[in-house]
Amino acid sequence: MTQKFPRESYTIMNELVLPNDTNTLNNLMGGRLLHWMDIAAAISAQKHCNRIVVTASVDNVSFKHPVKLGDVISIEAKVTRAFNTSVEVRLTVWAQNIPSGTKVKSNEAYYTFVAIDQDGHTIAVPQLVPETDEEKQLYNEALQRRELRLILAGKMKPKEATQLKSLFEQIAAG
Template identity: 80%
Template structure:
């Protein structure tokens, strides 16, 4: 299986915030944004895997700036690391008010997808070869983020999280 680069999975999705997308304060509803983010991330993961993918997890999503009625939402997604059958995808969300010529970063998040065959069984994914310095930093941090997700999901014991333990404990003995 041929490895891929993050730029091969790079995806940009734009949406216009319409009245049906907003709450009573004319702000984009969080659930609608999460839906759009899931679509953009899935497209990115599918580009990398060239397979059907299913959402396995969504990391903490904090809403830094509200997105208003009439804003254009731009979601950028790319694969940051591939594991055996899963990929991590980073998303950056921007809100642009075209009449006022302002653009603010609203969100960032990591989604994890698992590649599956037509029967829904997990299948191997291509490896990822980071190219830029940013790609390499995101790639290096992905294992720690994965271990944290697995611990929080009850699929890994904290004592087995070697990458996370290395952040807090040195191997030096007193």
């Protein structure tokens, strides 16, 4: 089964940062944000797969800007590529201070989910067809990110990572 880039699996989740969500500096705790990001990403993955999904990996999460008490965060989650039984989801987190009218990107990450059936076994997921230039770029780069994840997890040997090798050859060629 193939479907176009999953506009219906694009998810925006909003949360208000309350005192119970913050540390002693009145900044949103990283663990709380990761929890919310996991929920938003899982919703997107489930919409695409039409199945229950479980988190398989979380790539490097970059914390670019602190989120303060009272800020509203918007977590954008979008499936970027489907593999055999897994999907990659890109997350972007925006922090908005409504009284001041400011909005900044605070975080980015990629999560991977595996679809499972009612017995807990992995199951094939629908493939994805990117449409826009940005979607095509995210789709193509997803294979490089996947190879890196597999290498770091010890599930692939570096010499088998053909997409990463190609990327490094392009960089070296200048």
